[in-house]
Amino acid sequence: MRNIEITNGCSEDAPSIAALIYETEEYPEHEWGPYPKEKIIKKLEQLVQVKGNRYSYDRTKVIKIDNKVVGVLLTLRGNEIRKLTYNTYFKFIDFDRSFKNVICNVRNILSYIFFKECNINEYYIANLAVDKEYREFGIGKTLLEEAEDLAKEKGYNKISLLAKDRGIVRYYKKFKYNLENMNHLKMVKFI
Secondary structure (H helix, E strand, O other): OOOOOEEOOHHHHHHHHHHHHHHHHOOOHHHHHOHHHHHHHHHHHHHHHOOOOOHHHHHEEEEEEEEEEEEEEEEOOOOOOOHHHHHHHHHHHHOOHHHHHHHHHHHHHHHHOOOOOOOOOOOEEEEEOHHHHHHHOOOOHHHHHHHHHHHHHHOOOEEEOOOOOHHHHHHHHOOOOOOOEEHHHHEEEEE
């Protein structure tokens, strides 16, 4: 029998959390810079270990099977997301002050000024990922339920996320999430 647990993320989980978060982006080099996969994951791993940014381990829940991280959930409060996102971009610049990286992150900062990821009254699922080997075992569903429980605990009655593609939209629709914005594939659910 396998030992399955859902727990808060910790610093030691950073490599697994970073690798799973990387898989949630359709164009990772656009989001995190024009680097090879290994370098982006290393940068994400550093961010996971540092508090005060959107990828910090203290904002994660992980599912472990036999002590291996196989799923990660990263959630944010709607009223803190902008500040955390800007902090994240500035930390990316601190990690690598190369001209290419600075330009990429300044571009991201400027474009984020006009982008509304979620409303302040929403609890936001920033990232949800399951290891490919462990899909189809209900881990994603368990993480979604955990996100909804966290939202309720924190006094929210609305939860939102941005789906990566139309296939993911269909997945979330199974759990009563409704497509609110077709352009950004924003989905919401009242809880």
